[in-house]
Amino acid sequence: MLNTSADTPKNTMTTGHKPPVSELARFRAQRLTQVYWITLVGLGVAIIANWKISADLTTVLILSLAEILLIWGLRDLKNNKVDQAASILLWTLSLSLTGSIVINSGLRDPALLAYPAILIFAALFGNTRLFISLFSFLIFSIIFVGATDIYQWKEFKQFTINWTNITDALIILIVIGFTVRFQALDLRNALKRLERENEKFRVSEAKASYLAQYDSLTGLPNRALCENRFALALHTQQRRGGLCALLFIDLDNFKTINDSLGHSIGDAVLKTIADRITDSIRASDTACRFGGDEFIVILTDLQDATQAERISTKLLRTLSKPLQLEQHFIDTSASIGIVLAPQDGDSFDAYCKNADIAMYQAKADGKNLCRFFNDQMNTLSKERFELITGLRSAIKRREFRLHYQPKISLASGKWIGAEALLRWQHPEKGLLAPGIFMDLAEETGLIIDIGKWVLQEACTQCRIWHDQGFDSLDIAVNLSSVQFSRGNLEREVKKALRKSGLDGHYLELELTESLLLGDAENVRTQVDKLRAHGISFSIDDFGTGYSNLSYLSKFDIESLKIDQSFVRKILNSEQDLNITIAIINFAKSLGLTTVAEGIEDAKIMAKLKALGCDLGQGYYWSKPLDAEAFTQQLQQNLSKCSADTSTSGATESNH
Ligand SMILES: Nc1nc2c(ncn2[C@@H]2O[C@@H]3COP(=O)(O)O[C@H]4[C@@H](O)[C@H](n5cnc6c(=O)[nH]c(N)nc65)O[C@@H]4COP(=O)(O)O[C@H]3[C@H]2O)c(=O)[nH]1
Structure with a gap:
């Protein structure tokens, strides 16, 4: 009624x-x-x-x-x-x-x-x-x-x-x-109407139940379904005998791809990776997306551990094939941690945790590798966890330090600038180089706060040197792609300059090649805004990244830093010498300054000078030093250069 x-x-x-x-x-x-x-x-x-x-x-x-x-x-x-x-x-x-x-x-x-x-x-x-x-x-x-x-x-x-x-x-x-x-x-x-509503309800119910079990991007089972499948596989295996394995796959460079090429390319990479994994395993095995760039593969009916290793190696080969998306050629690779069931765990979570630990070991051993889990790895994983916890409080506890390495004019031998390099004065482990914690800082996003501190500290120190009379010295600061994609770089740089009183013309920001390739529009906008404050840019480790040079014309940069892997071998390897010559000539044709990194002896220095390289950096002159030691060396260099100039001046007037 x-x-x-x-x-x-x-x-x-x-x-x-x-x-x-x-x-x-x-x-x-x-x-x-x-x-x-x-x-x-x-x-x-x-x-x-x-x-x-x-x-x-x-x-x-x-x-x-x-x-x-x-x-x-x-x-x-x-x-x-x-x-x-x-x-x-x-x-x-x-x-x-x-x-x-x-x-x-x-x-x-x-x-x-x-x-x-x-x-x-x-x-x-x-x-x-x-x-x-x-x-x-x-x-x-x-x-x-x-x-x-x-x-x-x-x-x-x-x-x-x-x-x-x-x-x-x-x-x-x-x-x-x-x-x-x-x-x-x-x-x-x-x-x-009721029928239509019913249909809509049925569709959304089906969708909800699909999404509860499958990953919407790749179509692979998600973590929840993965757990079910693993339990089923384990149960079947226990009845039949034999082994099951769980492979934890993590892409090695996905964060860089995502940050630099943008999320839509990142998604396309994940889909391709998912397809490649599915194509490489048997229909009776299961591939799942665990989250982000992590995948899990459940292998069943294995006779022994070597079979799991063989399949992992095959997966590594497949996943490291370069892929082309739109106009980008992308190098991917993955690291795989392997656990065997039933011996390596007592619950799905425990198997995943152990496989994750093994995967981190594979990364620590050089990436693009697979590693079986063993008990000693637990210790390593604990260390990693402690490192992350320590990093979180390191800024508050003032444990970060900056060391400075001089940049030298190859023509005059004069120290014309300094590169700020981060160190962590760990309360138990001593002074740590960035190689030990930088990946973790980027992974956890802590690099944003650390990067702010580095900028402020480096600008303040450079201003102190200017006040001490070294008023033409430049300071170079390394930037992470995460600072570009997630931080508010312009605001932080302006703040550092304002608080330190340093003129922006003395600040140089070092970028990596991969950063310029990706979300080029966003990077270029930020670079342009910063250039308006007088800041200059250089490309670090040049020659090691994507050899697509067209991006250089899109960005207004001042210098290329030739990676030390080429510099160190120019006297022994014709190939490295040729690459170095090519980079110097290429830079000259674009009107850019070249900086050779990692110069360790006089012969290499002389060769680079002869090749027309402008600036050098390396242990030949100095290792990175703390501010005090750097100031002393700077003073000595200044005195030496003044003496050289007056000697050469006197010699010239005698002539
Ligand atoms: N064997 C050898 N090594 C030399 C020589 N000359 C310099 N080096 C080392 O080479 C690295 C040069 O810095 P980079 O390429 O920018 O590479 C840096 C840079 O990419 C990154 N990094 C350092 N500080 C920061 C920072 O504040 N922010 C960011 N985002 N990255 C940083 O960590 C990397 C490693 O830094 P370090 O361990 O300080 O290592 C430094 C330096 O100590 C040499 O003659 N021989």
């Missing part, structure tokens, strides 16, 4: 406003209005027929009264009093039809045909009370009129068919027909 509290007069009275009308109530009111109008028209036609054809004025009077009552009911409908309007309609019809029956032919009167229609209307539009009261009234009317006829309390008119009867019968039929048709349509539409 359609009934809404919004229709109740109580509601209207208490709020003093029109009650809010629900969609359903509005729809019901609309239908009732249509039925009202059909009935009004029907009654109108019946009035005319009774008047013109039968000249039955009593019936005309009853029907006219009914017409007036219905017009009154329509007003209620307009005011959203749907229940009230339904009552008026049905009581008006019941009373007028019963009146007509009593006046005319009793139970033989065609108006009796409308009784079932009234009950249908009551069932569709009214509430239970209205239905029961009308039902009772109609039953009573039939009994009463029937008894009147049987016991001759009143003589009814003889029933003879005339055109008024036909018109009345047609009107009743038409009104019932339309109303039933409307209701049938409503019911059908409601069913269709």
Whole structure:
């Protein structure tokens, strides 16, 4: 039964406003209005027929009264009093039809045909009370009129068919027909809507249950399903005998790819990797995405551990094949940790943790490798955890230090700048080089805070040197790709310059090649903003990254730093010599300064000078020094250079 509290007069009275009308109530009111109008028209036609054809004025009077009552009911409908309007309609019809029956032919009167229609209307539009009261009234009317006829309390008119009867019968039929048709349509539409809703629900339920078990990006089972599959594999294996293995695969350079080439390329790489893994294993094995760039492979039916190793090696080979996405050629590789079941764990979490530890060992041993888990690795994993915990508090505990390595003009031997290199004065392990903690700092995002500290400290120290009279000295600071992608570099650099009072022209930021390749637009925007403050840029470890040189034209940089792996071997390896020559010539053609890193002896220095390299850096002059030691060496170099200049000046004037 359609009934809404919004229709109740109580509601209207208490709020003093029109009650809010629900969609359903509005729809019901609309239908009732249509039925009202059909009935009004029907009654109108019946009035005319009774008047013109039968000249039955009593019936005309009853029907006219009914017409007036219905017009009154329509007003209620307009005011959203749907229940009230339904009552008026049905009581008006019941009373007028019963009146007509009593006046005319009793139970033989065609108006009796409308009784079932009234009950249908009551069932569709009214509430239970209205239905029961009308039902009772109609039953009573039939009994009463029937008894009147049987016991001759009143003589009814003889029933003879005339055109008024036909018109009345047609009107009743038409009104019932339309109303039933409307209701049938409503019911059908409601069913269709319900079906559509059901379908939507089924689709979203299927999607939710898919997402609860599968990774939406790669389509591989997710961690939850992986756990189930592993439990199943273990159970089957225990019944059949033999071994199961769980391989924990982590991509070696995914963070760099994602940070430098952007997330859409990152996603495409993950999809390709997922496909490659799936293609490399048997249908009975399972590949899952564990999260981020981590995948798990469950191998079953293994005879011995070497089989797991063979499959891992095959996976490493497949995953290290370069892939091309859009215009990018991307080098990928992975590290794999292997655990065997049942011996390497007692729960899914324990197997995963141990495989993760083995995977980290593979990374520590040089990446693109696989390693089986063993108990000693637990110690290593603990160390890693302790290192991360230590790193988190190292800034607050003021444990970071900067060491400075001079940059020397190969032509004059003068110290023209310094590169700031980070050190961690660990409370137990002593002074740690960045190689030990930099990857962890980047992985955990701690590099952002550490990088801020480095910038501030380096700018402050350079300003101190300027104040001490070394006022042309530059300072170079290394930047991580994470600082570009996640930090607010411009704000941090400006802050460091403002707080230290250093002129931006003395600050150089060292970038890596991979950084420039990726989200080039973002990097270029940030580089351009920083250049507006006078800051210059160099590319570190040049020649080791992606050998796509076209990116250089897009960025305004000042210098290329030739990687020490080439520099160290220029006297012994023709190939490294040729690469070094090519880089120097290439830099010159673009008007860039070249800096050779890792110069350890005079012969290499002389060779680079002869090749036209501008600046050098390396143990030949000095290892990275703390600020105090650097200042002393700087002073000595300045004195030496001044002495050399005056000697050469004196020699020239003697000539
Ligand atoms: N064998 C040999 N080595 C030489 C010689 N001359 C210099 N080196 C070492 O080569 C590295 C040069 O720095 P890099 O290429 O920027 O490479 C740096 C840089 O990429 C990164 N790094 C250092 N400090 C920071 C920092 O504050 N922020 C960031 N993001 N990275 C940093 O860590 C890397 C390693 O830094 P370090 O361990 O200090 O190692 C330094 C330096 O001590 C030489 O003649 N022979």
